[in-house]
Structure formats: C-alpha cells, structure tokens
Amino acid sequence: MEKKNIDWGNIGFSYMPTDYRYVANFKDGKWDDGELTTDSTVRISECAGVLQYAQTCFEGLKAYTTKDGKIVCFRPDLNASRMADSCRRLVMPVFPEEKFIEAVEKVVEANAAYVPPFGSGATLYIRPYMYGSNPVIGVKPADEYEFRIFVTPVGPYFKGGAKPITIRVSDVDRAAPHGTGNIKAGLNYAMSLYAITDAHAQGYDENMYLDPRTRTKVEETGGANFIFITKDGKFVTPKSDSILPSITRRSLMVVAEKYLGMPVEHREVYYDELKDFAECGLCGTAAVISPVGKVVNPATGEEICFPSGMDDMGPITKKLYDTLTGIQMGEIEAPEGWIKVIVE
Numbered sequence: 001m002e003k004k005n006i007d008w009g010n011i012g013f014s015y016m017p018t019d020y021r022y023v024a025n026f027k028d029g030k031w032d033d034g035e036l037t038t039d040s041t042v043r044i045s046e047c048a049g050v051l052q053y054a055q056t057c058f059e060g061l062k063a064y065t066t067k068d069g070k071i072v073c074f075r076p077d078l079n080a081s082r083m084a085d086s087c088r089r090l091v092m093p094v095f096p097e098e099k100f101i102e103a104v105e106k107v108v109e110a111n112a113a114y115v116p117p118f119g120s121g122a123t124l125y126i127r128p129y130m131y132g133s134n135p136v137i138g139v140k141p142a143d144e145y146e147f148r149i150f151v152t153p154v155g156p157y158f159k160g161g162a163k164p165i166t167i168r169v170s171d172v173d174r175a176a177p178h179g180t181g182n183i184k185a186g187l188n189y190a191m192s193l194y195a196i197t198d199a200h201a202q203g204y205d206e207n208m209y210l211d212p213r214t215r216t217k218v219e220e221t222g223g224a225n226f227i228f229i230t231k232d233g234k235f236v237t238p239k240s241d242s243i244l245p246s247i248t249r250r251s252l253m254v255v256a257e258k259y260l261g262m263p264v265e266h267r268e269v270y271y272d273e274l275k276d277f278a279e280c281g282l283c284g285t286a287a288v289i290s291p292v293g294k295v296v297n298p299a300t301g302e303e304i305c306f307p308s309g310m311d312d313m314g315p316i317t318k319k320l321y322d323t324l325t326g327i328q329m330g331e332i333e334a335p336e337g338w339i340k341v342i343v344e
C-alpha cells in the first residue's frame, strides 16, 4: 500500500485531516449501521445538547506499524468499555463495545496510508467521540446522538527526547468532589483550562491535582495519571475514584510486575510521601511516559526534586517506557489480548 507523502519524522502532536472518518447515529432509541465518510465537518442544531449542556465524551488510542509491517492497535477493548462508562455517567446511550472495536478497525484500515511507518517515531492517533445532537433546551439528556471516529498521524509528544518537566500543585480542583473525574469528558478538560493556562503563565509545565475533599492525596494531572518509583524499586500509583483509569497506567502496572519483576502498589498516595520517591512520571496514550523532575507547591514554597530524574528520564522509568513501547511496536511479546491486528 502506497503511503501518503508525509515527512513522518517531523510531524508534531496536532490535527491533520485524513481521507476517512467513521460516523454512526442514534435516533428513535437505536443506532444505525454506521459508515465511513469523507466529510470532515459536523453540522448540528444551534440548540444541540452538546452545545448547551456539554453532553459529550471521547476516547484516545493509537495504531502502530510493527517491525514486520503489520498495523495494530493497543487494547481497544479497554477504550470501548471506558467509553461505555463515560456514556452511562452522562446519560448517553452506549455505543456497543464490539461495534466500537469494529469501527476502530474500519477507520484505521481505510486510512492505512496515514499510519506512520515503523521506526519513524510517529503513530496514528485515533479519536472516538460522541455527543448529543438534537435540540435540548430544558435540562435533560438529548434523544439523538452521533458517534464518530477520526484519526490523525501524530509525532512524538516530546520532541528532542523526554526532558523532565516541572509541575506545580494546583490550588483549584480538577474535578468535582462528588466524583466526575473518572470519565473521559470534555467537561473535565474545560474546567482544567484555567488552571493549565495559569500554570504555563507561571512557568510550570503541568498541574498536580490533589483530592478535592482533603487535599492531602495525589490524584492526577489534567490528562495523565501519575506513576512513582520508590528508592527500593517499587512501582507506586495513586488509587482514587475520581481519576481517569488510564489504560497506559494499567498496562504499566502489568509491565512492572510481570516483565520487570517489580512490586506494584496501587493505593492512596499522600502528598507528604512525594519527597521519598526516586522517580516520578506522567502516563497516558499521547506521551506514553513523561518524566517529572520537580514538583513545586506555590502555597508553601516547597520544592521536591526527584533524584534520578532531573536531567533525563530516570533509569526505571526508561525501562518501563522501552518495554511498553516494545510491546506496542511488536518487538516484545505482548500479554494475551493486548494487540489487535488490523492489517496483516
């Protein structure tokens, strides 16, 4: 198959329209068959539920070209079930999980010419999303919904190697205390835009959000979960009902335990423990793992530096990163069911 003429090594993390996208509509209580379309625009009522009451959620996953030339994607079943959870919380109809995976396969296959080659450093980002599309003016869920998937080739999240970033403890909460932080929805992102813009203006790369109820426990950043490595080589990651269950984080827990033989602790992590960790990273589909060198708490003036991750990715973080990406690119054998082959 003829690839598009794209300078794969130099694309950034941004949107580039491709040839096809997938669209399905929910009306009169049921989903239609769904199809591919070349139309990249969406036309909806000025009074659509999504525009008035933010009834929308999304997912994010990637397709990769493996060393032996296959096109694969990573654990799409977990994206399907997480989107179903987001839909239920937002009183939206669930797009059937089997159909979700089929739709991902269809849209990736149709855009195979845009899947970056192995070793290029780029991947195909896949963005499924759904929104309430019919007019809603009284406060209630919409009756009609559109489910769509577009794909776009993206470069590495961090150009020129993964330099450790500096983050600050945010004085505002990412999500409401009554637990809306565990769904992947634009409403949570909208509420975090003020804090991230302010963090950047103050010279920080990201926000560390604490639990809204007690402000003593570490939750996550705007769009990534935390992982920590203790000085004696344990993998620690926060457990909370109000953070997004990251698929990268859940996969890294398995990589740490099964591939690297590390003890894994999934538990509440107190802010006061941070100073004792050796390495810290943010994990998610976009960046895989981004190392954190320093956490600043502007409220107290406290600065915490992670000893093995100030200049470069820490050694254990690097091993986790290399193993996970090795599995995704087909260089290391994957656990059963993690890799979905789309094009042989």
Ligand SMILES: *Cc1c(COP(=O)(O)O)cnc(C)c1O
Residues within 6 Å of the ligand: 060, 184, 185, 220, 221, 222, 223, 224, 225, 244, 245, 246, 247, 248, 249, 283, 284, 285, 286
């Ligand atoms: C998407 C997302 C993550 C990362 O999840 P992955 O499944 O690893 O991509 C973490 N936190 C938030 C708030 C997210 O929206």
